[in-house]
Amino acid sequence: MNPLAAAGLPRPDMSVAEASTLAQELFGRTGHITELGSQQDRNFRIQAAEGPSFLLKVANPEFTNDELLAQNEALRFLTAAGITVPQVVLGLSGESVYRYKDSGVRLLTFLDGSPLTSAGYLSPASATALGKLAGRTAAALSGLKSAGLTPSGLGRDQQWDLRNGVAVVERLQHHIQGQARRQQVLQATAHVAAALENLAGELRVQTIHGDITDDNVVAEPNRAGQAIACGVIDFGDLGYGWLVAELAVTLSCLLHHNPGEVGALIAAARAFDEQIRLTDTEIAALWPLVLLRGAVLEVSGEQQVAIDPTNAYAASGRDKEWMIFEQALALPFDLMRELFRSALGRPAECAPAPDGPVGARLLPAIKHAVPLDFSSTSPDLHGGRWRRSDSEAALVRDRIATATPASALLAPYGQFRMTRTEVDTSAEQATCALGTELFVPAGSAVHAPVGGTFTPTPDGAVLVCAGFSLILQGLECQLEAGTTVAAGELLGTVRSDRTVEYGRLWVQLSTVADLAPPQFATPDHAAGWLRLCPDPSQILGFRAAATSATGDDMLRRRQFHFAQVQEIYYQQPPQIERGWQHHLIDIRGRSYLDMMNNVTILGHGHPEIAAAAADQWQLLNTNSRFHYEVLGELCSQLSDLAPAGLDEVLLVNSGTEAVDLALRMAGAATGRSAVVTVKEAYHGWSMGSDAVSTSLADNPSALETRPEWVHLAAAPNTYRGIYRGPDSGPRYVADIARQLSELDSRGIAVAAFISESFYGNAGGVPLPREYLAGVYELIRARGGVCIADEVQVGFGRLGEYFWGFEEQRVVPDIITVAKSMGNGHPLGAVITTREIADAFRGEGSFFSSAGGSGLSCRIGLTVLQVLERENLQRNATEVGAHLKAELLHLMETHHIIGAVHGMGLYLGVELVRDRDTLEAAREETFAICERLRERGVIVQPTADRQNVLKIKPPLCLSMSSATFFVQQLDEVLTRGW
Template sequence: MPDSALLQRTELPRPNVSETQAREILKDHYRLEGAIRELGSQQDRNYLIDTGEARFVLKICRAEYATVELEAQNAAMRHLGSLPGMPRIPQPVAAPETGEDILFLSLEGEDYQVRLLTFLEGESLTRRKYLAPSVVAELGAVSARIAKGLEGFSHAGLQRDLQWDLRRAGPVALHLLKSVTDQDRRDRIAKAMISAVKRIQPLAPALRTQAIHHDITDDNVVARPDAGGRLLPDGVIDFGDVISGWLVADLAVTCTALLHHADGDPFFILPAIRAFQDIHPLNEAELRALWPLVVARAGVLVASTEQQLAIDPDNEYVIGNADHEREMFEVATSVPFVLMEAAILQLAGIADKALPAIGRLLPDIAPETVHLTDLSVLSTELAENNWSDPEIDWRVLARAAAETGAASTRYGEYRLSYTQPLSPRAPATFALHVDACVPAEAQAVAPFDGTLLKDGHHLILSSPDIRLHLDGLETPLEHETAVSAGDPIGVVSGHPGSVGGLRLQLCRDANLVPPLFARPVHAAAWSRLAPSPSPLLGVDLDAPAPTSGELLEKRHKSFARPQKNYYAEPPQIERGWKEHMYDVTGRAYLDMVNNVTILGHGHPRLARAVGRQWSLLNTNSRFHYAAVAEFSDRLASLAPEGLDTVFLVNSGSEAVDLALRLAWAQSGARNIISLLEAYHGWTVASDAVSTSIADNPKALETRPGWVHPVTAPNTYRGPFRGAASTTEYVARVEAALEALDLVGEGLAGFICESVYGNAGGIPLPPGYLSEVYAKVRERGGVCIADEVQVGYGRLGHYFWGFEEQGVVPDIITIAKGMGNGQPLGAVITRREIADSLEKEGYFFSSAGGSPVSCVVGMTVLDIMRDEALQENARDTGDYLKSRLQALGQRFPLVGAVHGMGLYLGLEFIRDRETLEPATEETAAICDRLLDLGVIMQPTGDHLNVLKIKPPLCLSRESADFFADMLEKVLSEGW
């Protein structure tokens, strides 16, 4: 038991020292004057003073605290401050007159001890609800460096009685619990503390002791922002709990503090443990003790807070932390001890002991007759969203059993049927059990020695090393019957001649009933506790593990490097449905960026049409077949009057390339006016007129002489702002045209997106295209509207982007959505412009206009019409835009919401006056959105605009989810 002095100290209130008195102490004893304010503390009084030249912290504690303890704290700070590679550490400041760094003062009859420390600039992590894994890891690394630095440090003041000493957690908590008035909370804390102490006690002799800080928490580190606005801890303050204690307790304190940032998931702390282990490795006993110590720390914190509020109800510091500490306790007690132990040991590379021998459960069923079903993301049994049927797994299993006599699901399979679209958290999809359909009345025998337990219809065969959980078996045996391996224990339920269902699950822990499914992030730890039941059926029931990492390495090995991935660690996505995409773990993502799939993913009508045409014919457009004539006529009918001739190609790049050739052929000139910040494609010609430095950092240095880029008419961040900027931007085009007039080289044409898509969907200034088109045509040039991204109904209010400007171009280029992902592009123009190309010979694109491509194109248009997708783009897009604009009223980072329909751009800025782009923040926000189940990417020359261009089937529910997740990120951090 802790001594009475320690218990009495737990009940002490903070020193009763006012701000005025603190000001006098600073002036009289340290010759310091300046602005002063109080900092929070549990049992001390801390005041920050800013002299204008430097900042210091005045620390005041009660006389009941031993002076030698304060001396130890000062010595520890000096020791760490002298070591290389340490985080920033505050340093004691001696009083000028006495040279002492601890003063003894009496105020109004109370005795206090006073110290002055240098102040570390930076922010606390406490109020940041979300911490990125890199920040969590860095906090673990800071904890490890301090522990490493204190490894050889000693001082008499380290041998102290401290309520936070986790070696005394049990007795201290039980003492503190008398102040907890909530009976249920008191009982829960007591139960958790008893369980934790029971797990710690046998490990205690192997736990190393050294000098430790014992309070490296999100409150007691200071952090400075990186380029993306993430706070990275780099300084440690408050050495008030420094002690000679268990090394592992230092990490336990840090991990406990992280739990209120964990969003309910205790695995959130693992990066901190890994970082600590890399710097100052813990032994196996310490690793096993870590989680019980976390639970103990959380229990002591909650109990101490309840007591302190009873003593000092106006302590704002304690009040402010109370909810955090209760959340820490809730998260710490939300999972079994053995699960976190398994996760921690696995992280440290410590293997589990081998399983005992396990025999077959159903000896009369030959292993080779058991058919294994496929319920994974790639299963051919799952189609057209039938995986949302809650009975689909059993239907597939029963169908397989009817055909083969016996069938089983697979262990460790990520089942698509357990996915959850529009979920900020990856759902539990990893199967920790198997279900089997086998002949009814098949005899079951004990696969190992044990005791048969009955819980209703649920059976458990228990041995010291393993437990078998069984459902679907009828047994004549009584509860708690001892059986030996091979003894009959029952028969499979069901009528003779039918099949019966069995559910099988193994577990290493006698006190644990594992869940049937685990979340992907928890799967490895749970599979250590609930191993594969393959031995029970004598067949390998394990589903193959995803090989996403190996596939990514293979991609990097053989796939050309300029062909980049979205994300540094991309999920392996193998299926889609409507606006959702699914990775191989069954995680559903809302696709908010994929403008290629205009209809949505996996559309059954399109799949059937393509499959039928592939079964009939696919060839090139020089053959005569119906689809090319019908599709070309259909496209021409969608264009304004006079644009009656169609070329079919493979992509948007080819379409732009061909449009430029047509302009050259029609005009007889070469020069093209294009816009800065634009992207038009990757072919030689389309790349030549692309000037986006986000896509090509050297774009402005490498344009050929026939390309003449003019100022981007960016009405948000360009040199001229707002709707009244038309004249100025047109003047920039006119200046380029006049320069060409002077040299007499002639003009081939002008190309631009009808809405400034690559910059984030920014509308062109009113009347801009009307004036520019007129000036271009006066010189014999051709006007090209690049509608590859912004056309084809995506804007909702218009089918073509140029309709917003009230103009008709000479050439339209389209691609992307018109094929819903099938390589398909087109150029629509006037007959005489098309015919001008014959001067250079005929045109041909091998796959452009193939029967399959044409059927795809016509089916896409049919579905867009029948499902009113343009109208949905208008209505859902307007609704989504209003929600995003509302975020701009709350969060200064949101500069503007551009675009219309389902082509929107959300621009992030650091300053609303200078419009400084928030480039790094945007990248970090996209990464956080991926964690929350949203696929999003940046665009624009500064990569600070979210390019919001989802499938046109986007539902209002999905729009709300996207806006909600973005709000969550902006509120909690990234």
């Protein structure tokens, strides 16, 4: 077979009826037969009424028997190696290959599973499985020769062998539609040829599958619904080839699933390398081969449609093939080489520059530099200053005003700049500085640090030195292009800025002579670009690099010292060091929409809270046994916000402490200990609050380990409880009435009933109508008290209601509140009647060290003031209504959404595998949260089944951000997770 000399390889002319006859006459197999897509062969699936399925393969006539027998031999060999592949089925005469109309005919077992082709986004788990399967297959096939198996059919010359890739493109390029597109493919192929020229001779050659892609693997879903490759099919491209081409082909197929993202590429390459370690030369050749694969796919696909217009399979793949080519072309070879080397634990291939002593300083008149901090931890960017379009320039102007002579302001190399962060975007921003930005007195002389060849540019110059290039921007120079300069020679002066006496000089190194690197890189590309553009500190004569911004060391330290019982969000958690309003920013300048931090009700970094805290720290901070104004003022305002009669306030430092105290007060007021609580509830972690907590997500043994004084009532969950619907309240109340009567008969008197006013822990599920009214009446009739846990839903989060119990039209005897009350500061309260408070006083005195401190009270007062002045409760109503309406709209197209719970800005999106059985989509929910994080949204699962997206953002959430969240959720549910 020599496809390079052939006119093309149209599929054999064969009907379904002929295939059915062949299957029966040659192999004795009958059943329902359907044709499957193929580029150059014919494939027919045969499904018998009972038993397994088979695949009848009718090969292109160009394939010889030797080539088909070689495929059969490889299938047997891989099976023995433990890799799932189709099995060869012998015909009635004992042969494995038959000829019919010049075509080879074989029968194989059909591998159950789904190809990855139809999948949208492929998760790191899916990419890892695909890379691992490709690596295992390559590693196994490398043993064919040592096993003495070298079938003659392996040496065929074929168009899919990337050793022939350049020739294939050149021969078939006339099939490409459009001159511009054709020229683009030819230029890219020439670039590949140049890159491979000095590498090809060192690339290992062995037997490879040659096409382990989304088309040619079968996958099974894991518990999260992610497709995990488990078997390899279609060995039509089997033959000798470059080992690294096996990985290149696999990586190429990921490009149309995850356009613009390198995470899946890195995951697949790492998994492949763990199976069969790549050499340095193979890593260098990898991305050129990915691009070559894209070019070959493009020309081959166009040729196939031209010679076989009825081939719908080939025609349908053309857009995908062009996308693969474009995506591969967009990423420079050198960048991808260093990204792969970094991910695979290899040192940088390029040496740090300059490699050797520096002859002179770039700016000899500048004696020292004052660093500028544009990072996410910069104290100069508080109060949302980083959101200004001129934030960097404004900070520079401030610093210039106090700068000393002979000094420079320096924005460090390698710093991830929060000032370049955008919010409400799914794409990473280019935040990592690949050079050093200097602000120096205008006219400062710039000298060559080492000798080189000078080339002026429109905004500066490039000095090409031995082993690296020095890129300067902001340089005024008179030298001619091609001028050879010596170390210490004057290159020019720093241009002046018309507004200030200082000028800007950008200094950047590049270790690749013909590569024009960007000034800033996105976080996912930073590891590669930083290797290609080294630290310029040596030529400046002072430190020009930022402290390495990596969260890896801190994460390891946390995992080692921070007890693991304290959970962490996400499998690969970002290190988040800044919050502003309803956004969070990590140390690499990536912004995230915060859809779950209900503690910071006003938003992150609120300047009034910061100012109030700072001011109070400088005045006084002591405990509530002292007398100071802010304590009385806070208690007075809380009393005014509570229903009439609830005018006694006890200040604490958390919701746990508030609930624990409320239980003690109920016992003191009634002289009893029995408490009724509902299932699927969480109230805290102390001995008392944990005793009444029944959340299985927090404690899988919660229902079996309650103390005897705790009595459990059914979860009043209107979506999945024992009674369902908003009108199910009376039925739940009737059950509690029977339960209380049974306790009466046993002589057990109830002290209290406690529940959330809005079923927050279950995912923001409203309680059924008349539920609390009926239960409160039953409890009070027996002399008990009613505790409303408002820790999550109080303070206006529901929008229409300030307190959750208002939605139920009841008044509790005790209110517990925390979280929102301090906007992140540890502050909570118990609000109750004077009668209950006086009864508790009989047990002794009480105080909380932090709860009633001057600092806590001042912050609590400020929170209430800002809530009112910024109309955040109204914002919760309006934005919450918009958000819920949009989420309900998503239910129409995404059946995984079983329900949208809640109101205001306390919502829950419940995800199910089946809307009838309500089987919880637990694993899917976690995976969806991971994918949303990748797209710039922070959200986490909640509820006992961990299948509800808890949506309780700061109340300053904007309409545009709410819309962005819905768009991202829609994208993830549409394209996969």
